[in-house]
Amino acid sequence: MTSSFFKPMEETQHVSQALDRVVAMANGKGGVGKTTATANIAGTAALAGYRVLVIDLDHQGDMKSDLGYDKQTGEELLAALITGATPPILKDVRKNLDVIAGGPALEDIAAIMAVRAGRDDSSDFGDMLYKMLAPIVDDYDLILMDTPPGDKVIVEGALCVSTAVIIPTKSDDGSVNGVERMGRRFQAVRPRNPVLQVAGVLLFAVGSRSLRLERSVREKLEGMLGEAAPVFVTRIRNLESAAADARDRGLLFYELEGAAKGEKAVTLAALKAGEKPARGMFTSNASAVAAEFEELTGEILTRLSEIKGVQ
Amino acid sequence: MSIKHEDLSSVFAPTATKGEPEGTQRGKKLAGLLPPRGVKSPAHQVPETTSQPLQPTQPPVIEGKGPVSSEAAVSGIKSKGVYLPHDLLKVLKARTRGEMSTYTDMLIDAFDAISDKELIEKISPQASSTGLAGGMPRRRRTTDSAKSGTQIQLRLDKAQDDWLTAKEKTVGAPSRSALVTMAYEMYFEATPPKRRNH
Numbered sequence: 001m002t003s004s005f006f007k008p009m010e011e012t013q014h015v016s017q018a019l020d021r022v023v024a025m026a027n028g029k030g031g032v033g034k035t036t037a038t039a040n041i042a043g044t045a046a047l048a049g050y051r052v053l054v055i056d057l058d059h060q061g062d063m064k065s066d067l068g069y070d071k072q073t074g075e076e077l078l079a080a081l082i083t084g085a086t087p088p089i090l091k092d093v094r095k096n097l098d099v100i101a102g103g104p105a106l107e108d109i110a111a112i113m114a115v116r117a118g119r120d121d122s123s124d125f126g127d128m129l130y131k132m133l134a135p136i137v138d139d140y141d142l143i144l145m146d147t148p149p150g151d152k153v154i155v156e157g158a159l160c161v162s163t164a165v166i167i168p169t170k171s172d173d174g175s176v177n178g179v180e181r182m183g184r185r186f187q188a189v190r191p192r193n194p195v196l197q198v199a200g201v202l203l204f205a206v207g208s209r210s211l212r213l214e215r216s217v218r219e220k221l222e223g224m225l226g227e228a229a230p231v232f233v234t235r236i237r238n239l240e241s242a243a244a245d246a247r248d249r250g251l252l253f254y255e256l257e258g259a260a261k262g263e264k265a266v267t268l269a270a271l272k273a274g275e276k277p278a279r280g281m282f283t284s285n286a287s288a289v290a291a292e293f294e295e296l297t298g299e300i301l302t303r304l305s306e307i308k309g310v311q
Numbered sequence: 312m313s314i315k316h317e318d319l320s321s322v323f324a325p326t327a328t329k330g331e332p333e334g335t336q337r338g339k340k341l342a343g344l345l346p347p348r349g350v351k352s353p354a355h356q357v358p359e360t361t362s363q364p365l366q367p368t369q370p371p372v373i374e375g376k377g378p379v380s381s382e383a384a385v386s387g388i389k390s391k392g393v394y395l396p397h398d399l400l401k402v403l404k405a406r407t408r409g410e411m412s413t414y415t416d417m418l419i420d421a422f423d424a425i426s427d428k429e430l431i432e433k434i435s436p437q438a439s440s441t442g443l444a445g446g447m448p449r450r451r452r453t454t455d456s457a458k459s460g461t462q463i464q465l466r467l468d469k470a471q472d473d474w475l476t477a478k479e480k481t482v483g484a485p486s487r488s489a490l491v492t493m494a495y496e497m498y499f500e501a502t503p504p505k506r507r508n509h
Contacts, residue, residue, distance in 0.1 A: 021348065045345075048338035135390040220316060297338075
């Protein structure tokens with residue numbers, strides 16, 4: 001019998017570190033707008049000429065609906081993470097916008113990590129993500145990672161390689177509780193990644209006329225965050241009809257803005273001709289929400305340029 | 312009744328260590344908010360330090376093939392892994408973050424500041440280091456190339472990669488990792504951290 005079996009287990013040396021311009025979108029609660037916000041911020045930044053990569057780490061793979069690409073299994077991404085191979089990049093999903101797509105296979109990550117944790121040379125998900133991203137990170141001006149809400153392994157791994165995190169939240173207490181849970185995740189990762197900062201908290205799907213509610217939630221969040229991070233001035237309004245149209249058609253809001261205008265003209269022409277207009281989009285105007293995403297993206301880019309490590 | 316939420320200000324506080332649709336102009340006003348990667352904005356320019364870095368005492372070994380700035384080399388860039396000791400990596404991370412630089416650019420700065428003679432002295436000390444003419448040659452002690460370390464990625468174009476390979480041979484480094492380790496160590500010893508005017 002070899003004595004090496006009884007050697008004390010050495011502490012694993014992690015290789016992961018914050019990668020410049022890598023930003024995680026995270027909240028401890030689901031349904032707060034992470035995926036839609038990620039897609040539209042990325043799309044708007046790409047439209048402005050920045051080279052942007054979106055990484056969908058969610059096994060639901062809903063980014064496909066927001067960006068309008070075919071459903072992916074996530075198997076190639078999982079294989080790249082495990083083997084350190086080149087990640088599967090969907091090139092030019094929009095001009096200047098590439099995507100690493102998620103899918104159901106990512107559900108296996110927690111189980112794989114649990115098995116690997118028993119080995120003394122094991123690296124965690126943050127290390128795997130770092131090894132996969134480090135060779136490609138310089139190809140992009142901005143990398144946005146969408147994370148699943150309840151998956152501690154993936155969220156903390158994403159935070160290990162990020163320079164900043166954006167926390168979207170709705171106005172309800174459940175969503176604000178999710179911001180608190182992010183505090184705990186943040187604290188857990190901080191020793192591994194001291195560079196990590198909160199870029200800001202994003203108020204998502206708040207009614208445009210719910211001014212008192214917005215003010216109240218904003219005060220609550222500002223009280224929680226103190227001087228550590230801002231609540232972004234721009235909030236994204238609640239526009240269910242536009243959100244439904246956007247996902248149904250795989251359009252970003254600035255694209256929906258143009259599509260809605262075009263459809264309005266077609267409907268008017270049909271009515272003038274005495275014909276019944278075809279069933280069209282639910283929304284007639286997506287300009288307001290498109291403008292809000294443009295303002296928000298500007299705020300985020302400005303904030304990122306102020307954060308150390310975003311050169 | 313409102314729920315009392317946790318104060319997260321201390322949790323999130325920064326650590327001391329530190330195809331366009333027709334008719335829309337969306338995104339146009341966002342250009343320039345984030346400086347292009349690899350190009351430092353004026354606010355991020357590192358001010359000159361008062362202490363002078365060490366000047367090379369010998370002409371470059373490979374004429375006309377000095378290290379090329381990574382900013383200038385925009386095409387054909389590949390990641391090249393080298394292993395650094397853990398303690399050195401910690402210093403390197405702190406220096407690159409503090410000076411808003413990259414591993415590659417800091418390596419270029421290091422080689423700019425160190426002469427081949429100094430590198431040879433450190434990496435493979437020879438008989439001449441006794442200081443006595445005609446003295447007994449010292450046993451050659453090479454830098455240990457088998458130290459454990461953590462891999463970092465240097466982003467190098469072909470000219471930079473070739474330059475490093477040639478430099479390994481010139482100074483007698485047992486490996487690229489040993490050469491890069493020594494260059495960083497000597498640079499950090501000789502040059503204090505630059506302060507960012509930010």
